[in-house]
Amino acid sequence: MISRNVFHIAYTLKIIKSLLQMEKPYKVILRRCDQYNVDQIAAIVIEGMEELGVKPSGKVLLKPNAVIAHKELFPHAFTRKEFLDGVITAVKALVEDSAEIAIGERSGLTIPTRFSFKFAGYPAVIKKHKLKTYYFEEVKHLPVKLDNPAALRKQVFIPKPITETDFLINLPKFKSHPWSWLTLSLKNYIGLQDDRHRLVDHNAFLEHKIADLQEVIQPKFIAIDAIIAGEKTMLTPDPFPMGVIVMGTNSCAVDTVGCYMVNLVPDQVLHLKYSSERGYGPKSLDKIDIGGDYSLDELQEKNKNFQFCVERIDKFFSNGSNLKCTVGLFPENHSKDYCWGGCPGALQEAMNIAKSIQPSVLTDMKKVRYVVGEVQGELDLEEDEKAIFAGDCTSYVGKINGLNVNIKSNYRTSKEVDETKTRSNDLLKKTFQTLIHINKNRNKRYIHVKGCPVNVPEHIHFLSGLGGFKNFNFDRRILLPINIAYWNMRFHRFLNLWK
Numbered sequence: 001m002i003s004r005n006v007f008h009i010a011y012t013l014k015i016i017k018s019l020l021q022m023e024k025p026y027k028v029i030l031r032r033c034d035q036y037n038v039d040q041i042a043a044i045v046i047e048g049m050e051e052l053g054v055k056p057s058g059k060v061l062l063k064p065n066a067v068i069a070h071k072e073l074f075p076h077a078f079t080r081k082e083f084l085d086g087v088i089t090a091v092k093a094l095v096e097d098s099a100e101i102a103i104g105e106r107s108g109l110t111i112p113t114r115f116s117f118k119f120a121g122y123p124a125v126i127k128k129h130k131l132k133t134y135y136f137e138e139v140k141h142l143p144v145k146l147d148n149p150a151a152l153r154k155q156v157f158i159p160k161p162i163t164e165t166d167f168l169i170n171l172p173k174f175k176s177h178p179w180s181w182l183t184l185s186l187k188n189y190i191g192l193q194d195d196r197h198r199l200v201d202h203n204a205f206l207e208h209k210i211a212d213l214q215e216v217i218q219p220k221f222i223a224i225d226a227i228i229a230g231e232k233t234m235l236t237p238d239p240f241p242m243g244v245i246v247m248g249t250n251s252c253a254v255d256t257v258g259c260y261m262v263n264l265v266p267d268q269v270l271h272l273k274y275s276s277e278r279g280y281g282p283k284s285l286d287k288i289d290i291g292g293d294y295s296l297d298e299l300q301e302k303n304k305n306f307q308f309c310v311e312r313i314d315k316f317f318s319n320g321s322n323l324k325c326t327v328g329l330f331p332e333n334h335s336k337d338y339c340w341g342g343c344p345g346a347l348q349e350a351m352n353i354a355k356s357i358q359p360s361v362l363t364d365m366k367k368v369r370y371v372v373g374e375v376q377g378e379l380d381l382e383e384d385e386k387a388i389f390a391g392d393c394t395s396y397v398g399k400i401n402g403l404n405v406n407i408k409s410n411y412r413t414s415k416e417v418d419e420t421k422t423r424s425n426d427l428l429k430k431t432f433q434t435l436i437h438i439n440k441n442r443n444k445r446y447i448h449v450k451g452c453p454v455n456v457p458e459h460i461h462f463l464s465g466l467g468g469f470k471n472f473n474f475d476r477r478i479l480l481p482i483n484i485a486y487w488n489m490r491f492h493r494f495l496n497l498w499k
Contacts, residue, residue, distance in 0.1 A: 026253035026282055027052060030261075030292035030299065033227050034243040041086025041245065042093070045223055048247035049094055051291065054221045056095040058166025060102065061134070062087065065173040065188050065225075067108040068235055069120035072477060073356065076230045076239045079173045081121035083225040087171060088129045104134035104161055106191050106198065108235075109456050110427040113137060115478075115485035134161040137194040138493045143420075144216050150278050151212050152205060152414055157197040158216050170219040170251065174226035174242060174258065176308045177234045179345040180207060181269045184258045185222045185251035189213040195425035203453050204332040205414055206341025210271035214251065214280045222254050223247050226261075231307045235349050235456070236356045240306060244294050252281025253288050260285065261299045262306040313344045313370070321362040323351065323467070328373030331393050331411050342453035343372050343391040350459035353472050365467035371396060374409065386466045387446035390454050400445055407448055425455070427486055431473065434458050438465040 029051060031044045049055075064079035084103070091101060103126060107116040113135040117123060126133055136159040143155045144163060162168075172188040180187060187210055190198060201209040224246035230237025246261075248254040252275055259266045266283040267273050276283040290296055309316075314325040325347075330339045338344065347370060354361045367385035375396045381387060389396060393411035398404075438461065441447040449462055457473055464471040473479075 024287055024289040026248070026250050026287055027289045027291060028246065028248040028253050028257045030257070030290060030294040030296070031245045031247070032243060032294050033245045034241070036080055036082035036227055038082050038085045038089065041083055042089035044245055045087050045090035045247070046093055048223070048245075049090060049221060052221070052247065052249055054094070054249065056091050056101075056167050056169070056221070057097050059100045059164055060091060060095065060098055060167040060169065061161060061165040062091070062101075062103045062169045062171055063188065063191065064103070064105055064122075064171040065175075065183070065191065066105045066113065066116040066120050066122070067191065068111060069116040070478065071119060073353075073475075074119075074235060076228065076237050077173070077175070077235050078116065078120050079171050079225045080227070081125050083223075083227065084122065084171065085125045085128070087169065087223055088125065088131070091169065092129065099166075100132055101129070102132035102134055102161065104136055104159065106136035106159075106194055108191070110195050110425055110430060111457075111482060112427070112485035112489040114488055115482050118481065118485070134159065135489065135492070136161075136192065138489055139496050140499075141194060141197060146212060146215050148212075148215050148278050150274070151215065152201055152208050153212060153419060155419065156193070156212060156216065157419065158192055159194070162192055162217060165217060167221075168217050168219045170222045172222070172224050173230065174224050174246070175230035175234055175237050176232060176262075176306070178309045178311070178348050179234075179340045180210075180271060181264060181308060181310055182255070182258060182262070183234060184224060184255045185219065186210055186214065186255050186271050186275055189216075192216065196422040197419065199425060199453065199455065200417060200419050200422060201414055203342035204330060204335040204339045207270035207274055209341075211274035211278055211280075214275050214278070218280070219249070219251060221247070221249060222251060224254065224258065229306070232309045233349065233352045236352045238307075240303075242299075242303065244299065247292075250281040252276045252283060256281075256283050256285065257288060257290060257296070260296055262303045263300055309348075310340075312338060313347055313372075316348060317351070317362070317370075322365050322367045323362055323370060323463070324368075325370045325372070326375055326379065328371070328375035328394070328396075330373050331409075331413070339373070339391075339393070343451075343459075346453055346456045346459050347372075347390070347463075350456045350463060353456070353460065354463070354469060357472055357475065358470055361469050365463075365469045368463065368467050379405075381445070386444075388462055388466060389446060389448045390451075390459075390462075392450055392452040394448075403445060405446060410450065411452065427457070427482075430455075430458060431461070434461040435465075438462060
């Protein structure tokens with residue numbers, strides 16, 4: 001009788017467990033990993049793939065986060081080479097009928113991806129595993145139709161290799177982000193596009209743009225490098241030893257768990273909220289089965305001091321700083337008070353880079369007033385202070401110390417921007433245009449910088465030109481390697497025109 005009762009209890013518990021799993025269709029695995037040991041990472045990923053029922057096949061493409069990399073200047077901004085190596089080792093151990101295993105990415109800041117790959121240490125890993133490499137700015141981009149009724153556009157332009165991929169593996173770096181709180185699996189998709197398409201809607205619509213890109217392709221496996229995460233900023237983050245690898249098959253599920261890991265409510269991360277509302281996955285733990293050997297409660301306690309930097313620039317650059325900001329109104333109703341995805345964020349990242357090279361730059365630089373948005377009323381500049389009016393949406397009619405100033409907005413809404421007729425954001429072309437613009441206006445009290453958005457390198461040019469501090473774009477540690485990578489990129493882009 002006792003054994004029969006035990007059997008019934010065990011059977012009942014099994015049914016309850018099955019029902020609970022049915023209610024939680026998404027699974028996310030949290031595994032402890034304190035160091036960048038390739039064999040350990042490979043073993044963890046193999047176990048994760050097997051538990052998730054993942055079998056790589058067909059054309060496999062791994063997409064890391066290599067927004068920018070340099071061992072001295074940007075040591076924590078990218079997916080580490082050991083992590084990439086471990087995942088590739090796991091993929092090769094489990095792959096079935098693979099036509100190709102490749103890696104693909106587009107770095108940020110208009111810097112050639114070859115530069116970031118070199119300083120991330122990827123070439124040695126690529127050579128070791130004999131991978132095909134796609135630098136997305138060097139290949140053709142094809143239009144991909146978007147059918148989701150909530151999408152901003154009817155189509156987006158995506159590199160040809162992505163349109164031919166059967167099995168996408170997303171390998172983000174766990175980092176905080178000054179515009180969108182976190183950059184995890186969903187936001188890593190920004191690296192799918194070349195600059196001329198990437199900067200379309202990279203303004204007040206950035207969070208919507210990220211959600212749009214989810215329709216292009218869904219990942220079959222996700223592994224987030226959270227062994228050493230990055231806090232505060234996106235390009236120059238402080239290292240935060242988190243000691244975990246996050247794995248799953250659904251970006252919304254993985255990012256939802258990522259939010260809770262650092263004590264964020266998922267709805268705070270708007271691109272996650274929008275993507276979930278469009279049907280790409282959950283933003284509630286009720287639908288996610290969390291497995292692995294690291295509990296969410298443990299991680300929340302460990303990460304309770306994880307720092308973000310989602311702050312308006314008029315507050316971020318304030319006390320004791322020679323850079324001051326005047327923020328006006330913005331043209332889109334959903335973000336009337338602030339444009340998180342555009343020029344203000346680019347300014348913040350530009351100055352974070354400047355601070356990483358010259359920590360006292362904000363007090364050492366000449367006085368500069370940064371003006372963005374529709375500003376009304378007088379701009380009361382100090383006698384030795386110059387102004388930068390940044391962005392297409394910026395406007396101002398008034399006086400600067402008795403001088404009449406009329407800055408007109410030339411902002412175009414997302415509907416007015418034609419994604420098929422985008423302008424080049426070529427690094428060399430932009431550099432020369434910017435330097436000529438600065439030189440022509442060097443002796444004036446103000447300068448008007450157009451763009452939507454004005455990107456990070458442009459901000460560095462203009463701010464260093466008016467502020468009189470060292471221009472990172474010409475730092476000896478990157479100047480020659482970037483130029484070599486640039487001309488290498490142009491050569492291969494030319495060759496790929498005929499493919």
